[in-house]
Amino acid sequence: MANSQAQRKCPGDVIIQVRGLSTRFGNHIVHEDLDLDLYTGEILGVVGGSGTGKSVLLRTIVGLNTPSAGHIRLFDTDLTELPAEERSRYEQRFGVLFQGGALFTSLNLVQNISVPLVEHTGLARVDAEEIARMKLALTGLPPEAALKYPAELSGGMVKRAALARALALDPEILFLDEPTAGLDPIGAADFDELIVTLSKALGLTVFLVTHDLDTLYSTCDRVAVLAQRKVLVADTLDRVAQTDDAWIQEYFHGPRGRAAIAAGTKAT
Numbered sequence: 001m002a003n004s005q006a007q008r009k010c011p012g013d014v015i016i017q018v019r020g021l022s023t024r025f026g027n028h029i030v031h032e033d034l035d036l037d038l039y040t041g042e043i044l045g046v047v048g049g050s051g052t053g054k055s056v057l058l059r060t061i062v063g064l065n066t067p068s069a070g071h072i073r074l075f076d077t078d079l080t081e082l083p084a085e086e087r088s089r090y091e092q093r094f095g096v097l098f099q100g101g102a103l104f105t106s107l108n109l110v111q112n113i114s115v116p117l118v119e120h121t122g123l124a125r126v127d128a129e130e131i132a133r134m135k136l137a138l139t140g141l142p143p144e145a146a147l148k149y150p151a152e153l154s155g156g157m158v159k160r161a162a163l164a165r166a167l168a169l170d171p172e173i174l175f176l177d178e179p180t181a182g183l184d185p186i187g188a189a190d191f192d193e194l195i196v197t198l199s200k201a202l203g204l205t206v207f208l209v210t211h212d213l214d215t216l217y218s219t220c221d222r223v224a225v226l227a228q229r230k231v232l233v234a235d236t237l238d239r240v241a242q243t244d245d246a247w248i249q250e251y252f253h254g255p256r257g258r259a260a261i262a263a264g265t266k267a268t
C-alpha cells in the first residue's frame with residue numbers, strides 16, 4: 001500500500017477539541033491538562049507507552065468515562081451539557097471499534113450489526129438486517145458470514161464484523177482501539193488498507209489508537225504521542241519522529257521503527 005501521507009488532503013475544521021482534560025481513577029492521574037484537536041477528514045494515530053492512557057482518552061471522548069476536569073467538544077458541541085436524548089443523537093454520529101470487537105456472542109453477525117440500527121433508527125428488523133448485510137460487504141466479509149456467530153470467526157473476521165457494526169449508523173467519526181492487535185502481518189496490512197479505503201470513500205474522520213508502526217505509516221495523516229499525562233506532540237509522522245524525546249526516538253528509530261519506515265518508503 002502506498003504511504004498515505006503525501007496523498008491525503010489537508011486537514012479541515014476541528015471536529016473534536018479536547019482542552020485541559022484531566023482523568024483520574026482514585027489517586028491515579030492518567031491525564032492532566034491534556035489538549036488535542038482532531039481535524040475533519042484526517043486519520044489521527046494515537047500512540048504512547050503502555051498505560052499512558054490511550055484507551056482511556058478514547059473512552060473519555062466518546063463519553064464512556066467521566067473526566068475530572070476539562071472540556072471535550074465534538075462537532076462543536078460539549079456533549080456533557082446536553083440532555084440524554086439530544087446527546088444520543090450526537091452519539092449516532094460516531095462509531096467505535098473496541099479492542100476485541102465487543103460483539104454480542106449470542107447473536108450472529110447480521111443480528112449484531114442490526115442492534116444499533118433497530119435501537120436508534122426505528123427500522124423494521126428485516127430492513128435493518130438488509131442494511132447490516134451491506135455493511136458486512138463493505139468491510140470485505142463474504143455473504144455467508146452473515147449468519148455466523150463471533151466464536152466461529154477468525155480474529156480478522158471479528159475485526160471486520162466489529163468495523164461493520166461501528167459503521168452501521170453511517171458515522172462521521174470512527175474511533176478504533178488497536179484494530180490490528182492480534183492479527184498476523186498480512187491480515188493487519190489488509191485491515192490498514194480497508195481503513196484507508198473506507199475513510200476516503202465514506203469521508204470519515206478517524207481516531208486510531210495503535211501500537212503498530214506499520215499501521216501508522218500506512219494509514220495516518222498525523223500522529224499524537226501520549227506521554228507524561230499529556231499529548232507530547234501531535235503532527236505529521238516525519239515531524240513527530242524528529243521530536244527530541246527518549247520514548248519517541250526509541251519508538252520511531254529503534255529496529256521496528258526503522259523496518260516500518262523502510263516498508264513505507266518501499267511502498268511509495
Ligand SMILES: Nc1ncnc2c1ncn2[C@@H]1O[C@H](COP(=O)(O)OP(=O)(O)OP(=O)(O)O)[C@@H](O)[C@H]1O
Pocket residue numbers: 025030048049050051052053054055056057
Ligand atoms: N476503569 C478503570 N479503573 C481504574 N484504572 C483504570 C481504568 N481504566 C484504565 N485504568 C488505568 O488507566 C491507565 C491507562 O489505561 P489505558 O488502558 O488507557 O492505557 P493504554 O495507553 O491504552 O495502554 P495499552 O497500550 O497497554 O493498551 C492504566 O494504568 C490503567 O490501569
